[in-house]
């Protein structure tokens with residue numbers, strides 16, 4: 001049966017709010033997809049394959065997959081990201097859909113996902129959707145933040161929020177950073193065979209020079225600060241720490257600022273998992 005990107009039908013659930021600014025994301029955080037290019041080598045897309053880019057952002061890696069001759073569609077929960085992806089690559093199909101709640105009409109050869117699944121705090125729901133989307137023997141190739149990811153940044157955020165007087169700042173943490181064992185077990189429980197898994201440090205130089213950490217926190221860690229009133233957000237914690245976000249950056253300066261640049265303490269989890277044939281389960 002023929003296949004064109006339009007054949008992929010998604011029953012996605014739109015997120016109720018879109019906190020992403022795709023223009024700022026493209027301007028200051030291009031490293032997200034630049035690092036993701038090496039994940040494409042693990043995917044090794046082939047002409048004619050049907051592939052989903054789960055959490056496509058502004059579409060740069062989706063386009064690389066398309067260049068292989070594969071039929072690819074990108075989905076993302078952010079309307080802002082999907083709109084920009086469509087404008088960037090009008091020849092590719094993009095749709096708004098939730099990683100925890102999507103369906104495809106025709107089984108896929110592969111699902112690819114870069115730097116997204118750490119936002120999905122219900123990993124079972126996402127893995128279930130991926131499993132249902134793949135044909136038996138289809139592969140799931142993913143990279144996201146693993147156990148210990150941005151550990152220094154998380155500790156600094158939690159300590160500033162406690163000092164401000166928040167009683168349970170950990171409850172604001174939007175991220176899921178599993179270990180290899182934890183995630184491999186989830187995949188196996190959903191009928192996958194894990195053929196590759198690695199957890200590695202990848203210190204990441206942030207764009208924006210001396211503003212790099214404040215920019216990063218404002219782009220990615222807004223959930224931690226979202227519950228704060230404007231007054232508390234602007235509270236001066238010390239003479240230099242003029243706002244909560246600046247206070248966090250100042251706490252990190254001794255460890256993550258060097259040679260006029262900020263480095264985030266990223267740790268990546270990469271996995272390749274193959275959907276087992278029903279006869280082998």
Ligand code: BEZ
Pocket residue numbers: 115118144145149150175220221266267
């Ligand atoms: C990551 O890519 O590891 C990441 C990005 C934003 C927030 C947290 C983690």
